[in-house]
Amino acid sequence: MISKTEKIYSTSRILLLVVLSILTLVLFVPFATPMLLACFVALGCEPVIKKINFKSKKRKYFTLGLFVILSTFILVPLVLFIFRIANGLKSLSTESMQNSQFFKALLDLWGKAQDFGSNLMQQAGLEQNIIPQKEELFSKLSPFIMDKATLFLGSLPDLILSLFVFFCVLFVLITSASTIKRTLLKANLLPVSELDNILHSFQTSCHMILISTFLIGALQAVIVAGGSLIFGFHEFFLIFVVTFFVSFIPVIGAGPVAVLLALIAFLMGNTGDGIGLVVVSVIAGTIDNVIKPFVFSKDEEGLHPVISLLGIIGAIIIFGLPGLLIGPFLLQVTVKLAPALIEKISATFNPGHGIDLDSDTKL
Known part of the structure; x- marks a missing residue:
C-alpha cells in the first residue's frame, strides 16, 4: 500500500514533469x-x-x-x-x-x-x-x-x-x-503491439503522401512546364513551381494550370499553341489515375477527394503552405487509427461488447 508521503512525492514529480514539459515546449513553439x-x-x-x-x-x-x-x-x-x-x-x-x-x-x-x-x-x-x-x-x-x-x-x-x-x-x-x-x-x-501499429500507420501515411505529392506532383509539373515551353510560354521555372504546388490540391490538381495557359493562348490568337496546351492539360490531369494504382493498393487510395480538399484548405489556413502536406497526413492517420482506438476503448469499458469496426474504414 502506498503511503501518504509517497503519494505526495509522486504528485510533486508529476507536477514538476508537467511544468518542465510545458516550458520546454514553449521554447520550440516558434519552430512548430x-x-x-x-x-x-x-x-x-x-x-x-x-x-x-x-x-x-x-x-x-x-x-x-x-x-x-x-x-x-x-x-x-x-x-x-x-x-x-x-x-x-x-x-x-x-x-x-x-x-x-x-x-x-x-x-x-x-x-x-x-x-x-x-x-x-x-x-x-x-x-x-x-x-x-x-x-x-x-x-x-x-x-x-x-x-x-x-x-x-x-x-x-x-x-x-x-x-x-x-x-x-x-x-x-x-x-x-x-x-x-x-x-x-x-x-x-501503450502496449508494444499498439505502439507498433500506431507508428506503422504514421510511417505508411507519410510515405504514401510523400510519393503522391513529390513524385507525381513533380512529374505533372515537368509535363505542364515543358509543354508550356514548347507552346510559347518561356517562364519554365515559374510555371513549374506553380504547377507543383497546385498539384497537391485534390479535385483541382495540375490540369487547370495548362487550361489557363491554353485560354491565354486562344485569347492572344495562337490557336495551335492553345490546342497543344489543352492536350498537355489532359495528359497532366490523367497522371494521378495512371500512376497511383501502380504505387498504392486499393485500400491505400485515401479519403474522399472533397474531404481531402476541405482538410487541406483548413490546414493551409492554420499552418500556411506546409499545410499542403500536414493536412492530408492528419486526415489519413485519423481515418486509419480512429476505428481501432474506438474499438479498444469500447472493449476496455464494456468487456465482451466491443464493436467490430473495419480498420480500413474511410470517410
Whole structure:
C-alpha cells in the first residue's frame, strides 16, 4: 500500500514533469511548422530506410544523401526565385513598371480579354463599362506587386532559419530513430503491439503522401512546364513551381494550370499553341489515375477527394503552405487509427461488447 508521503512525492514529480514539459515546449513553439515538416519527412523516409538496412545500417549516409536532394530541390529554386525578384526590383528602379516588358505583355493580354468580354456583353445586351480599363487595373496592381516582392525579400531571414531548423530536426529524427522508439517503449504508455501499429500507420501515411505529392506532383509539373515551353510560354521555372504546388490540391490538381495557359493562348490568337496546351492539360490531369494504382493498393487510395480538399484548405489556413502536406497526413492517420482506438476503448469499458469496426474504414 502506498503511503501518504509517497503519494505526495509522486504528485510533486508529476507536477514538476508537467511544468518542465510545458516550458520546454514553449521554447520550440516558434519552430512548430518546420519541426512538424521534419517529423513528416522522417516518418515518410522510414520505410525506405528499413529496406536499405537489410544491406546496410549506415543511416548517416542516407541522411546526407537526403539532405543533398532536399537542398537541391529547395535551395536552388529559392535562390533563382530571389535573383528574379531582385533583378525585377532593380530594373523597376530605373524603369517604371508600366513600361517593363512583363507589364506590356500583361496589358496586351488584358486588352484582348477585354475586347473578347465586351463583344460577349454587347451580344447579351449588357453594360460594357463594368469591365475595368487596363490602365486603371494595372496602376493598382503595380504597387501591390512591389509590396509583395519587398515583403518576400524581408522575410528571407525567417525562411532561412526555418530551413535550418527543418534540416537539424530531420537529422536528429533519422539518425536517432531507434533511440526515440526505445524511449517510447520504456514510457509504457501503450502496449508494444499498439505502439507498433500506431507508428506503422504514421510511417505508411507519410510515405504514401510523400510519393503522391513529390513524385507525381513533380512529374505533372515537368509535363505542364515543358509543354508550356514548347507552346510559347518561356517562364519554365515559374510555371513549374506553380504547377507543383497546385498539384497537391485534390479535385483541382495540375490540369487547370495548362487550361489557363491554353485560354491565354486562344485569347492572344495562337490557336495551335492553345490546342497543344489543352492536350498537355489532359495528359497532366490523367497522371494521378495512371500512376497511383501502380504505387498504392486499393485500400491505400485515401479519403474522399472533397474531404481531402476541405482538410487541406483548413490546414493551409492554420499552418500556411506546409499545410499542403500536414493536412492530408492528419486526415489519413485519423481515418486509419480512429476505428481501432474506438474499438479498444469500447472493449476496455464494456468487456465482451466491443464493436467490430473495419480498420480500413474511410470517410
